[in-house]
Amino acid sequence: MLPIDISEHGYLVDRVIKFSVGGGVIIGIVSFAILFYILWRFRRSKNPTPLSDVPPLLKKVVYIDFVMIIFDLILLFVSTYAWFIFFIRPVEKIKKEVVDKGEKFVEVKVIGRQFFWTFEYPGKDGKFGTPDDFTLGNVLVVPENHYVFVKLTAADVIHSLFIPNVRVKYDAIPGKETHLWFKPTKSGKYEIACAEICGEMHYRMKAYLVVLSEEDYKKWIENAPYEVSVLKDFEEKIAKK
């Protein structure tokens, strides 16, 4: 039921989800089976007088505690690893690594507002604070196979930027700047939601993540923010699919 993952690192989160939910399902089924057996075997009509001790075989059920400990430790290991990749490493360090590896990245500032998102782009030159900066409402346009570094804040109350398809979520907090990043690998149009209650129209705080191929993105950024034809063509392409 998970929405399709279009990011390079989303699998790290998915792995933890699959392990924790799957492990929980298995432990749950085993526990329920044992419970049903006990309830059935020791019902009053079958066993009118209680035994003076728990049958030795059933005492082994306490091993579930050890299973839990081992399960917990493995879970913590995979989980902390993914968390380390996503959030523990400082963004500056990740950026440096990306540059060193010769990979490309874009930056964008995101501001949560009641009840819409604004996305500030650095423009053609890729630098903030220059005249070609521009802002778009409710649409985040990024190129395929580029790292996207997001600086996140809010103008009024707390919001939370949630992009299910790249498996990231982080709160946008007024008066504070938070960071997240992802690397989309598949072009398309995806939805962005707000995941922290922010007032009346919280449920309508929708934005779009538009992932363009590198050429499309170049075409778009050349004349952005006025160049909407690229986005329109792109929408038509998606509609045809």
Place this chain on the structure above:
Amino acid sequence: MSQVASVVGHHLESGEHEMSFIRKYIFSTDHKTIGKQYLLTGVVMAIFGGALAIFFRINLANPGFLTDSQYNAFVTYHGAIMFFWVAMPILLGGFGNMLIPLMIGARDMAFPTLNMISFWTFFLSSVVLVISFFVPGGAFSGGWTVYPPLSADPERFLGANLGTVLFLLALALEFASMLMGGVNFITTSLTLRAKGLSLMRLPIFVWMQVLASLLFMFSVTPLIAGAIMLLLDIILGTHFFRVEAGKVGDPILWQHLFWFFGHPEVYVILFPALGILFEVITTFARRPVFSYKLVVYASIVAGILSFLVWAHHQFVAGINPLSATGFSITTVLISVPFSMTLVAMGLTYAGGSIRFTPAMLFATFAFAMFIIGGLTGLPLGAVASDIYFHDTYFVVGHFHYTVFTIAVLSTIAGVYHWFPKMFGRRINDTFGKIHAWLTLIFYNGFAFPAFFLGMAGHPRRYATALEFGFLQKYQWIHELMTISSILLLATQIIFLIVFFYSIFAGKEETEPNPWKSTTLEWLAPSPPPHLNWGAFTPVVERGPYEYASNGKDVDFIPQGRLVKIEHMQKA
């Protein structure tokens, strides 16, 4: 002892204790009456909270039924009411008051007048809360977690200034009331125990109540300070949590204060519920608790750990990612003491002779649902999967499998179990069994699908899912959940009618110990008179769960026996 004896002596001489109606039923200091008052108030609030849930569930199945701000207000009040005005008053105020003195062989609470004040403070808080829902300007609608700046800044959501202030005031009164109750529970359990009732002979229910009270007292103080700061922000325009250009408060500070209280708070209601389950399960399985000491120690460890896990509610809320890792470790590890407790609970059934009365059915269902509630906590406690699951319906599913199990299934198990003791009458058994099965089915019908919505990435507190393309295809799940929740509430309303009918016209139960249970409360007459034990006093000779143990050829041995007070004085 002589003082008590003289009081009791006086009581006996004057024949049936004469009290005015007001002293007996309204401003009563009798722990049993206060317990019933808490129970009744909690039930009324539960109907209110449940009805709110039905309204917003209908909106989810059928968008446009409520306005957006109504939807948010209903969700907010549903959460707050079920936690603070249903689970806490019923499990602590109701069952705690009713049973602690009886289980430890005391005549009343250590501070009966404080106990009365505690209830009436709680009653006042309920009244203020209900008023706050209907004030002009609208009810508070910022979520039961009251996150600022949304909650601190009336301009940020329509109106609701007065509603918010009254909401916080009601919370503060409720906390004050529960603090008074907690002082009473701890003092009573430590000082008024019957002769021979050492700590390790206490019924698990009493242990759990004491632990819950301790957790509450330690955790609530920072939140009361936080609530005052938030009120100052709202009324005087200070900047503790509010953010304005040039004056920067810290909204995350509130989250820390709230969840430092909020997580132990979950165990404040969980522990008494586990206590009820252990009492019911031992009685109807005819087996002692599998490793009493393990359960007590594991609960103490879980209680201590519960103070070290609060930030798992804030993994993606802008706290230091490194400290998030630490909180993730403590959170995942807290599953170990709880898995020990649940394994001990499961093995309490093993080897028994299990009789499925309505109380036992509810307790067994509660136990099974706790397994689901516990296991679904792990994907949320593991920090990486929580990036995805945070604030989605997965959380909604998880806390309905824990809190609903606590506040409804365990509570109803307790009601069926102690009903004969409380009222000297019985609830019809066949009705009880049907009630249990219907509750289980409808409960899972509304709570389990939430996990699927969570997997699909459905954020919680959305008035409708239809705005988002990736959620539209799951609208049928919302419809299923809504139908189940309506049927669930209908079942409980029928139960309440039967409950009140049985109080006045149920089959009379003159046997003081109808379930052949071991603990002290079953030695008292049903219902116990004022000061509980009349001319007798209980003396404890053994542990609380002597069922079928040590190969003795008897079904059960009561924990103690009643001794005439004159004999006590000679001895």
